[in-house]
Amino acid sequence: MANLQDVATAAGVSKATVSRYLNGSLELPERTASLIDAAIRTLNYTPNPHARRLSLGRSDTIALIVPDISSPFFAALVGAVEAEASDMGLALALYATLNSPERELSYLDLVRTGHADGLIFVTNHAGTDRLAQKINHLPRCVVVDEDVVGTTAPKIFCDNRRGGWLAGRHLAQQGHRHVLFVGGVDEMVSGARRFEGFSAGIAEVSGPDHAIDRISGLYTVSAGRAAGQAFVAQDPASRPTAIFATSDELLIGLYEVLAEAGIPIPQEVSVVGFDDVGPLHLFAPAVTAVRQPVRDLGQHALKLLLATDNADPANHPSEVLLDVTLIERNSVAPPVRPFHRNPNSEE
Amino acid sequence: MANLQDVATAAGVSKATVSRYLNGSLELPERTASLIDAAIRTLNYTPNPHARRLSLGRSDTIALIVPDISSPFFAALVGAVEAEASDMGLALALYATLNSPERELSYLDLVRTGHADGLIFVTNHAGTDRLAQKINHLPRCVVVDEDVVGTTAPKIFCDNRRGGWLAGRHLAQQGHRHVLFVGGVDEMVSGARRFEGFSAGIAEVSGPDHAIDRISGLYTVSAGRAAGQAFVAQDPASRPTAIFATSDELLIGLYEVLAEAGIPIPQEVSVVGFDDVGPLHLFAPAVTAVRQPVRDLGQHALKLLLATDNADPANHPSEVLLDVTLIERNSVAPPVRPFHRNPNSEE
Numbered sequence: 001m002a003n004l005q006d007v008a009t010a011a012g013v014s015k016a017t018v019s020r021y022l023n024g025s026l027e028l029p030e031r032t033a034s035l036i037d038a039a040i041r042t043l044n045y046t047p048n049p050h051a052r053r054l055s056l057g058r059s060d061t062i063a064l065i066v067p068d069i070s071s072p073f074f075a076a077l078v079g080a081v082e083a084e085a086s087d088m089g090l091a092l093a094l095y096a097t098l099n100s101p102e103r104e105l106s107y108l109d110l111v112r113t114g115h116a117d118g119l120i121f122v123t124n125h126a127g128t129d130r131l132a133q134k135i136n137h138l139p140r141c142v143v144v145d146e147d148v149v150g151t152t153a154p155k156i157f158c159d160n161r162r163g164g165w166l167a168g169r170h171l172a173q174q175g176h177r178h179v180l181f182v183g184g185v186d187e188m189v190s191g192a193r194r195f196e197g198f199s200a201g202i203a204e205v206s207g208p209d210h211a212i213d214r215i216s217g218l219y220t221v222s223a224g225r226a227a228g229q230a231f232v233a234q235d236p237a238s239r240p241t242a243i244f245a246t247s248d249e250l251l252i253g254l255y256e257v258l259a260e261a262g263i264p265i266p267q268e269v270s271v272v273g274f275d276d277v278g279p280l281h282l283f284a285p286a287v288t289a290v291r292q293p294v295r296d297l298g299q300h301a302l303k304l305l306l307a308t309d310n311a312d313p314a315n316h317p318s319e320v321l322l323d324v325t326l327i328e329r330n331s332v333a334p335p336v337r338p339f340h341r342n343p344n345s346e347e
Numbered sequence: 348m349a350n351l352q353d354v355a356t357a358a359g360v361s362k363a364t365v366s367r368y369l370n371g372s373l374e375l376p377e378r379t380a381s382l383i384d385a386a387i388r389t390l391n392y393t394p395n396p397h398a399r400r401l402s403l404g405r406s407d408t409i410a411l412i413v414p415d416i417s418s419p420f421f422a423a424l425v426g427a428v429e430a431e432a433s434d435m436g437l438a439l440a441l442y443a444t445l446n447s448p449e450r451e452l453s454y455l456d457l458v459r460t461g462h463a464d465g466l467i468f469v470t471n472h473a474g475t476d477r478l479a480q481k482i483n484h485l486p487r488c489v490v491v492d493e494d495v496v497g498t499t500a501p502k503i504f505c506d507n508r509r510g511g512w513l514a515g516r517h518l519a520q521q522g523h524r525h526v527l528f529v530g531g532v533d534e535m536v537s538g539a540r541r542f543e544g545f546s547a548g549i550a551e552v553s554g555p556d557h558a559i560d561r562i563s564g565l566y567t568v569s570a571g572r573a574a575g576q577a578f579v580a581q582d583p584a585s586r587p588t589a590i591f592a593t594s595d596e597l598l599i600g601l602y603e604v605l606a607e608a609g610i611p612i613p614q615e616v617s618v619v620g621f622d623d624v625g626p627l628h629l630f631a632p633a634v635t636a637v638r639q640p641v642r643d644l645g646q647h648a649l650k651l652l653l654a655t656d657n658a659d660p661a662n663h664p665s666e667v668l669l670d671v672t673l674i675e676r677n678s679v680a681p682p683v684r685p686f687h688r689n690p691n692s693e694e
Contacts, residue, residue, distance in 0.1 A: 022460065030480070037459075037484045061457070069416055069441070070426030079417030082443045086450060091457055094416070094441035096429045103433060110408070110438055112384075113369065133377065137384045255629050282602050284631030 002043035010039035061091040062305065063116035065107050067099035067124035071219075072248050072278040073294060074122065077145065080298025081120060088302070099124045099218075101131065108134045118305045120144055121153075124219060126187035140308055144301045147189035154308055156300050156320045160193035161200075163290040163324040167244050167272045168201025170288070174332055176202075176242040176270060177210040177339030182227040182254065183246030183274075185216045194246050194274065210339070213240055224253020231269075232261045241335035242270040248278040251287060259284075266333035276327055286329035293322045349390035357386035408438040409652065410463035412454050414446035414471035418566075419595050419625040420641060421469065424492065427645025428467060435649070446471045446565075448478065455481045465652045467491055468500075471566060473534035487655055491648045494536035501655055503647050503667045507540035508547075510637040510671040514591050514619045515548025517635070521679055523549075523589040523617060524557040524686030529574040529601065530593030530621075532563045541593050541621065557686070560587055571600020578616075579608045588682035589617035595625040598634060606631075613680035623674055633676035640669045 008015040013032060020026035021036055028036070039045070064081055066074045078094060085092040093116060095107040104123060108131075111119050118140035123131070125146075132150030135141055141153045171179055181198055184191025195214065202210050215230060217223040224245060231239060231254075245251040251273040258265060265271050265285055273280055273289030280287035300320060355362040360379060368375055368383055375383070386392070411428055413421045425441060432439040440463060442454040451470065455478075458466050465487035470478070472493075479497030482488055488500045518526055528545055531538020542561065549557050562577060564570040571592060578586060578601075592598040598620040605612060612618050612632055620627055620636030627634035647667060 022456065027477070033480070033484055037486075040460075041486055068426065069429065070422045072419070072422075075417045075419075075422035078443065079415065082416065082445060086445055086447070091453060092443070093457075094443065096425065096439070096441065098429060098433055100433070106438065109369070110440075113387075130374070133380070137380055139384075139388055252626050252629065259629070278626060279599050279630070282599065282606070282631065283626075283629045284633070286631070 002045040004045075006043055007036065007039045007045050010043060011035040060117040061093055061115060062118050062120065062302065063093045063095065063111045063114070064120045064122070065095045065097060065104065065111070066122045067097055069094070069096040073275045073292070074124075076277045076294045077122065077298050080295040081302055082298075084299045084302045088306075090302075097123070101125070101128060104131060105134060108138070112138060118142075118308070120301045120305055121148070122146065123148060126185065127151075140305065142301055142305045142308060144297065145190070149189075154304055154318060154320070156297060156304060156322065157189070158292045158297060158324050159321045160190045160324075161197035163274060163292070164194035164197025164199075164244075164246075165201035165204075166197075166324065166326040167274070167290055168198040168203075169205055170201075170326055170328075170332065171242045171244070171270065171272060172202040172205035172210070174242075174270065175334045176240075177206055177335070178240045178242075179210070179212055180227075180231060180240040180243045181212055181214045181246070182224065182243060182250050183214075183216065184219060191216065191246070198244055211240075219247035219249055221249045221253040221256075224250035224255075225257050226253070228254040228257025228261075232257060232263065236268075237337075240269070241337065241339075242272070242332070244272045244274070246274040248273065248275040248280070250274075251280070251289070252278070255283060255287075265331050268336055270332040270335070272332060281329065283331075285331050288329045288332045289327055291325050291327050293324065296322050349392040351392075353390055354383065354386045354392050357390060358382040407464040408440055408462060409465050409467065409649065410440045410442065410458045410461070411467045411469070412442045412444060412451065412458070413469045414444050416441070416443045420622045420639070421471075423624045423641045424469065424645050427642040428649055429645075431646045431649045435653075437649075444470070448472070448475060451478060452481060455485070459485060465489075465655070467648045467652055468495070469493065470495060473532065474498075487652065489648055489652045489655060491644065492537070496536075501651055501665060501667070503644060503651060503669065504536070505639045505644060505671050506668040507537045507671075508544035510621060510639070511541035511544025511546075511591075511593075512548035512551075513544075513671065513673040514621070514637055515545040515550075516552055517548075517673055517675075517679065518589045518591070518617065518619060519549045519552035519557070521589075521617065522681045523587075524553055524682070525587045525589075526557070526559055527574075527578060527587040527590045528559055528561045528593070529571065529590060529597050530561075530563065531566060538563065538593070545591055558587075566594035566596055568596045568600040568603075571597035571602075572604050573600070575601040575604025575608075579604060579610065583615075584684075585687075587616070588684065588686075589619070589679070591619045591621070593621040595620065595622040595627070597621075598627070598636070599625070602630060602634075612678050615683055617679040617682070619679060628676065630678075632678050635676045635679045636674055638672050638674050640671065643669050 004015050008018045082092050097103040122144050123146050127148035132148050135151045143151050143153050143155045186192045215227045245254045273287045276289040276291035351362050355365045429439050444450040467489055469491050470493050474495035479495050482498045490498050490500050490502045533539045562574045592601045620634045623636040623638035
């Protein structure tokens with residue numbers, strides 16, 4: 001394998017010149033730079049990790065795997081990790097899996113065999129044994145936002161249970177007793193906890209006299225549209241009076257369908273969102289939502305990663321929960337009609 | 348430097364086992380996998396690029412550098428490239444620069460010295476000679492969305508001039524003669540072309556009897572807020588009757604300030620946006636905007652990159668323009684008052 005001296009010889013310059021050119025501390029004439037670049041390509045020269053670090057000053061490279069960068073929540077999470085990495089002088093290599101298990105495994109291989117000093121891993125499905133096994137083989141990793149059951153890495157989530165509880169209590173306090181929960185499947189920790197908290201929040205205010213319908217699926221715009229269409233198809237006299245859409249993307253799909261169907265929010269149905277990363281404050285009407293601390297999530301993830309050594313699991317907390325808040329805007333009002341228990345209700 | 352045999356010997360398994368484990372074609376017992384992983388770490392073993400390709404099936408790795416992944420436009424662009432890469436069986440390594448020239452240079456070094464087979468480069472500022480020089484040294488690169496003056500790489504932009512023209516003509520047809528352009532500085536190709544098209548579109552309808560104010564800056568929410576505040580501070584009797592906010596983020600900042608000031612859109616002021624990637628259809632009121640073909644931009648970028656060899660510049664077109672469309676919604680109406688040329692107008 002070619003070394004720095006080979007490149008220098010081929011380019012007809014000194015080793016120090018190549019080194020300083022590569023670490024960005026030397027500006028060269030166009031022609032000299034081209035000669036060095038050509039030598040690097042011809043010899044297939046790869047600087048060792050130490051040299052690569054030098055090229056970014058004092059820094060290392062961290063990897064971040066996320067499901068879908070075009071989702072507002074993950075885009076904001078990536079932005080927060082990038083800002084924190086930049087402050088710390090670290091480089092950040094990002095990989096988007098499109099939430100495909102196969103692509104997750106491929107990127108985990110890329111990260112493991114690459115030069116990254118650690119991985120922040122984010123998925124948006126329930127995980128598999130194979131995924132957990134690959135993550136457990138990484139020397140340094142944290143799992144963020146959604147759990148991968150079976151992993152021993154430290155984890156950071158927002159307090160999903162409390163988020164659900166805040167939404168449920170708020171709707172119940174406004175008088176809602178028949179509500180629709182739209183969100184992740186029970187196998188996803190976020191979905192299970194949000195639903196559990198939501199149920200508890202409603203029950204705390206209303207006692208047993210309430211009913212919760214549930215539509216489970218992915219946190220996508222199309223799943224939000226499907227839930228909205230199912231709601232619109234129901235008899236207006238007996239359908240839920242409020243909907244808890246547990247991601248920004250679910251909410252966008254739901255809002256689209258309600259607008260198309262001419263069902264006014266909150267006059268005909270109240271809506272509470274979750275994430276509050278997209279510009280929900282500008283929507284018609286502005287959305288009441290549980291806000292995830294996405295910036296904190298990104299910052300904490302990076303700090304926890306740098307403090308982590310998976311070989312010493314006793315040395316780190318197994319799960320960090322970040323607090324959430326309810327942002328009240330204009331999408332919730334008292335119910336359009338009183339609650340009469342429907343004998344066919346799922347509750 | 349350690350090779351595959353060294354790893355196999357240290358882990359006490361065959362070379363074929365290590366190879367199949369690394370390329371994902373073999374599931375191993377936890378203990379065996381751990382032994383191999385430990386050997387890889389201890390020996391600091393790095394598979395050669397060919398082996399890495401195998402680990403992703405038939406694929407190579409492409410790099411994509413973008414300014415800010417938390418902006419809706421760039422998030423959508425990344426999502427489109429990722430989807431296209433996934434369809435082609437390619438891995439995609441992403442780097443977000445936070446639009447910092449220093450970070451751009453660092454990531455360009457990382458990409459050049461890494462294993463990526465090509466780079467899609469996106470910036471959101473006017474570029475520098477040093478940036479152009481580094482890009483020109485890459486064997487395979489395309490420049491997307493915003494020009495970097497001085498680069499010889501093939502380029503793909505949306506048709507910014509036509510986008511501006513569509514917005515200008517639409518506002519002029521509605522009767523607007525005094526309008527505010529909020530957008531990129533003239534040194535940014537996108538800003539210069541959008542402004543040029545906007546001016547031409549208005550002049551085509553109204554002739555010389557019009558005035559265009561201009562506020563230049565970055566395409567950020569805070570720049571949109573600043574422009575909104577400057578607008579709000581003007582005398583309502585003589586300020587522009589319409590605003591062209593030339594990015595989703597500028598529009599979000601502008602909408603926030605107009606809502607806070609209680610200035611109704613479009614009754615008091617008409618607004619046209621640009622990008623139309625965020626959920627502008629759900630805003631209050633829904634935003635009339637020039638839509639960038641962001642998915643096409645991502646797909647074309649990757650295809651052009653794969654067809655590109657910078658060593659043979661005659662072999663590729665120097666600039667591809669993708670068409671844009673005007674999406675009419677509810678944020679434009681005829682002007683609140685007729686136009687009287689203000690002797691102090693900038694025009």
